[in-house]
Amino acid sequence: MRRIFYLLLISLCCVSVFGKTKKAVYVIIDGVPADQIERLHTPTVFDIASKGAYSRAYTGGEIGGYSQTATISAIGYTNLLTSTWFNKHNVGGNSDLKPNYNYWTIFRIAKEQPKAYKTALYSSWTDNRTVLIGEGKQETNQLKIDYVKDGYDLDTIRFPKKDKDLHIFDIDEQVSKDAAEGIRKDAPDLSWVYLWYTDDAGHIAGNGDFFDEYVRKADDQIARIWEAVKYREANFDEEWMVVITTDHGRGENGHGHGGQSLREREIWISTNVPVNAHFTSGHLAITDIAPSICRFMGFEVPQTVLWEQDGMSFVGDADIYDLQTMPYDNTVGLSWKVYSENTPVAIYAASANKFKEGGEDEWIKLTTLPAGTRNYTVDLQTLPASKFYKFVVVTPGNHLNRWLMK
Secondary structure (H helix, E strand, C coil): CHHHHHHHHHHHHHHHHHCCEEEEEEEEECCCCHHHHHHHCCHHHHHHHHHCEEEEEECCCCCCCCCCCCCCHHHHHHHHHHCCCHHHHCCCCCCCCCCCCCCCCHHHHHHCCCCCCCEEEECCCCHHHHHHHCCCCHHHCCCCCCEEECCHHHCCCCCCCCHHHHHHHHHHHHHHHHHHHHHHHCCCCEEEEEECHHHHHHHHHCCCHHHHHHHHHHHHHHHHHHHHHHHHHHHCCEEEEEEEECCCCCCCCCCCCCCCCHHHHEEEEEECCCCCHHHHCCCCEHHHHHHHHHHHHCCCCCHHHHCCCCCCCCCCCCCEEEEEEEEECCEEEEEEEECCCCCEEEEEEECCCHHHHCCCCCCEEEEEEEHHHCEEEEEHHHCCCCCEEEEEEECCCCEEEEEEEC
């Protein structure tokens, strides 16, 4: 009896010290603009947000800048996966994909942790796994996804082509059921669920009842996943982060996308976890999702990888945002906005981009100053001569990075 009591005491102590096991799942429903999801107020997306938060966000990089990125599906997925824009990840469309695997996906980050994390992908396209994530490739250190349900678009026996591409909706039904079952039974530590048909509905019908109907049906598919998460939390010692988002918006009439109009760039994020001020700042981006999941999960991200990420976490501390550069003769002014005035800011510069080719950049620390100063002038003559510079501004809560091409 004494031994049983002792074991129970140890068990209780372990729970109090280590807390619940953290898990994360994100869902991309393809091509649903923010105004549409808000107008329909889909029950599951907003039920999830009622536990945490909902906000509009953006994709597409900086209009007219070096990071401008087309608002196309596979590009959007990679923006999220790597927390970078096209100028880094190099995915420029839905075909002939040539990702730069030096910019790690969140799946590689998970697999490079000291602890063994189980990952899952529930998707129609195999390219999401074999190309964008780069499963099994030398460049990704032979990364392996533990639980896989994909490739249904190739199965013309189970999913024969239907009018209005409704066989794709049937595939999404299967994917959502796979994901719900996988979460209930296997509880992967990190999962990506991809639902496709909403994008097809928009291309086929544009704005209108048909598109709306299939956005509502996608919400029903998300409900299966949400119920599975709630089941895990109710029956196991687990805490789950759920993120629902889309990869791009749409043009004015709802049919197309790919450009830089406000509606094409404007996306949205719904999550069930507490968020910081950045989430509702008006600067939230699709690139912020991976850093937020990493922080929630407690992933250690190598500094070389971290400093290349264009996003910042909307979970936990956030100190600064919106880094800008202003070149002037042989100087460049750095400026940023603040969430926390008194936190220290360390500023670093590199005069090459060796990381892009798999090398290691030589970062030079320039100064440390309070975040509340909001700006710093870099004398480029103190740095190695170059036509290209990278700057990283680092605080205890987050970092920002920016390129300068003279």
